[in-house]
Amino acid sequence: MNHSENGSRTRAALRERQRRMAFRAFHQQYRRAYVHYAALQLGCPEVADRVVNLVFVSLFRGWNRLMEEANPAASAWAHLKEAVDEVLIREDRPSALPETAAFGKVRRAVIEDARDEFAAMESTVGLYPAIARLPARQFDTVVLHYVLRYSTAKTARIMGIDEATVRSHRQHAKERLAQEMGIEPGPDRDEN
Secondary structure, X not given: OOHHHHHHHHHHHHHHHHHHHHHHHHHHHHHHHHHHHHHHHHOOHHHHHHHHHHHHHHHHHOHHHHHHOOOHHHHHHHHHXXXXXXXXXXXXXXXXXXXXXXXXXXXXHHHHHOHHHHOOOOOOOOHXXXXXXXXXXXXXXXXXXXXXXXXXXXXXHHHOOOHHHHHHHHXXXXXXXXXXXXOOOOOOOOOO
């Protein structure tokens, strides 16, 4: 082996080590949120854990391509959502979110945040089904922020969007829920 071949192998080993370290950091930053989100959707922490593990295996295999994308976090989030949706479609069932015990957190948070505006929800249509009918981005923002109690900044990082977009999705979700319930929406306080 000549000096050039040895240098190439060293550089390749260094690149592989950097790739693994970057993936490990990404995994540590997002895995917990992904599992929580998947468990709320699937209704079973064990199934959620398996789905998220498969998502991260897939992300690792395509890590170099993922890192070339304009917004890797948004692409990874989309991959997770597709994997969760595939399970729900395969099992021919809706999201378990309205039935999960953790969903009570969103009821408390939203009602505490806008008590007057949303007090009628539970007596009219119900908050759980109303939130489950939100468009995907609004739904994700409400789940991550109110159910899982992530800050605006962390919600933005997880979804791969900016904080202003999170606030906008949250406000639009409140407006949509209020419209559906026939009540006036309250202002969106920046809840970090």
